[in-house]
Amino acid sequence: MSRMSERLRAERIGVPRQPLREIYFLILKMSWPRFLALVAFSFCALNAFFATLYWLGGDTITNAEPGSFFDAFAFSNQTLATIGYGKLLPQGTYANVVVLVESVVGVNFAALVTGLTFAKFSRPTTHIVFTDKVVVVPFEGVPTLMFRMGNGRDTNIMDAEVKVVTLRKQVSREGLVMSRFIDLPLERSTSSFFMLTWTVMHKLDKASPFYGFSVEDFRQRGVELFISLVGFDETYAQTVHANWRYTPGDIHFAKKFVDVIETLPDGVRRIHFNRFHEIEI
Numbered sequence: 001m002s003r004m005s006e007r008l009r010a011e012r013i014g015v016p017r018q019p020l021r022e023i024y025f026l027i028l029k030m031s032w033p034r035f036l037a038l039v040a041f042s043f044c045a046l047n048a049f050f051a052t053l054y055w056l057g058g059d060t061i062t063n064a065e066p067g068s069f070f071d072a073f074a075f076s077n078q079t080l081a082t083i084g085y086g087k088l089l090p091q092g093t094y095a096n097v098v099v100l101v102e103s104v105v106g107v108n109f110a111a112l113v114t115g116l117t118f119a120k121f122s123r124p125t126t127h128i129v130f131t132d133k134v135v136v137v138p139f140e141g142v143p144t145l146m147f148r149m150g151n152g153r154d155t156n157i158m159d160a161e162v163k164v165v166t167l168r169k170q171v172s173r174e175g176l177v178m179s180r181f182i183d184l185p186l187e188r189s190t191s192s193f194f195m196l197t198w199t200v201m202h203k204l205d206k207a208s209p210f211y212g213f214s215v216e217d218f219r220q221r222g223v224e225l226f227i228s229l230v231g232f233d234e235t236y237a238q239t240v241h242a243n244w245r246y247t248p249g250d251i252h253f254a255k256k257f258v259d260v261i262e263t264l265p266d267g268v269r270r271i272h273f274n275r276f277h278e279i280e281i
Contacts, residue, residue, distance in 0.1 A: 027116055028123065035120065039113055043080070046109065050102045051076040060095035063087050080106035124233055127152035128242035132277045134225065134251045136204065136215075143204040144187075147246065148257055149229065150197045150276055157240065160194040160231030162186070164202060167224060168209065181226075182209055194231060196261060196271060219248040255279040 027035060051073040054060050064071035075088040079102045090099045129150040136145050151157060164184040171177050185208070187201040204210050210223070217223075227244040258280055260272040 024116075028119060032120070035116075043109070046102075046105065047073055047076045047080055050080065050098060050105075053098050054095065057092075057094045057098070060091055060098075062089040062091045076102065079103055080109070082106055082110075124236040124238040124240045126157070126229075126233070126240045126242045128229060129273060129276055130227065130242075130244040131257065132250065133279060134246050135255045135257060135279055136251065136253045137256045139201060139203070145184075145202045145204060145210070145251075146199055146257070147225075147227075148197055148199045148276070149194075150260075150271060150273060151194055152273065153235075155195075155233060155235045157194040157231035157233055158192065160191045160198075160229060162189055162191075162198070162200055163228045164200065165226050165228075166209065167226070184208070184225075191231075196269060199257070200227075215251060215253045218251045221248075223248050223251070252279060 027038070030038070051069060054072040054075060055067075055069050059066065061071060061075050064075065071088065075090075078084050078088065079099050082103065090096045129152050131148045134145060134147045136143055138144065139146075149162070164186060165181045166184060167179060167181055169177060170180050184202045187203065191198060202208065204213065210218070213223075225246040227246070229242045231240060232238070233240045256279060258275055258278045260275050262270045262272065264270055
């Protein structure tokens with residue numbers, strides 16, 4: 001899960017574009033329903049294009065109804081998918097040239113879709129749930145900023161490490177204004193086994209860039225928190241990651257998260273994700 005796509009939107013000018021790489025990147029990031037819809041649309045569009053060529057060529061398909069676009073489309077589908085049932089056949093030089101081109105396109109289209117599908121399947125994914133709020137409550141006598149993460153899958157993420165950064169403008173002694181990412185020190189930034197939930201805490205002490213902040217300070221200064229989680233998924237046997245972002249409106253004072261872990265009589269721990277985002281005063 002990620003909410004980072006909404007962050008730091010910027011228009012990039014002067015960067016050399018590589019259209020094929022950009023398309024490949026977009027397809028890999030695309031959701032499965034959109035990807036399947038794109039494949040279906042592309043397949044139908046290719047069939048319609050070649051069917052139009054057959055239809056414009058006149059009497060180019062044996063056993064087809066004269067002037068029937070449907071028969072031309074059916075023949076195009078059989079050619080593109082390399083099915084070839086045998087009733088509809090190309091007739092004449094024009095039709096055979098179009099069939100040659102379409103068969104090459106069909107083979108390459110199938111190979112391309114297969115490769116993209118495999119690439120999407122092979123990408124390791126996580127199901128990390130982040131609370132939609134950040135709370136600031138006293139912890140050991142110090143105001144502490146907290147948010148919670150939960151592992152939504154029945155798998156173990158080993159050697160997990162979380163980092164929290166904020167973006168602030170700073171002015172140097174020379175008067176140079178710079179936007180800098182500042183790492184926030186955490187009470188615990190690593191976990192050998194991340195299987196259930198994890199409450200990430202940052203104390204608002206003198207070492208914190210938010211020392212003395214009130215809820216109004218967070219909102220007036222537009223404080224944003226950027227979260228990065230990296231770990232090794234024992235199921236995929238690969239490194240996985242998850243990102244999240246909190247805006248000033250997500251920060252709440254004097255409230256705490258409700259407990260979502262219940263221990264059953266047989267020792268099994270139950271996580272109530274339906275209450276994962278709830279807070280109480």
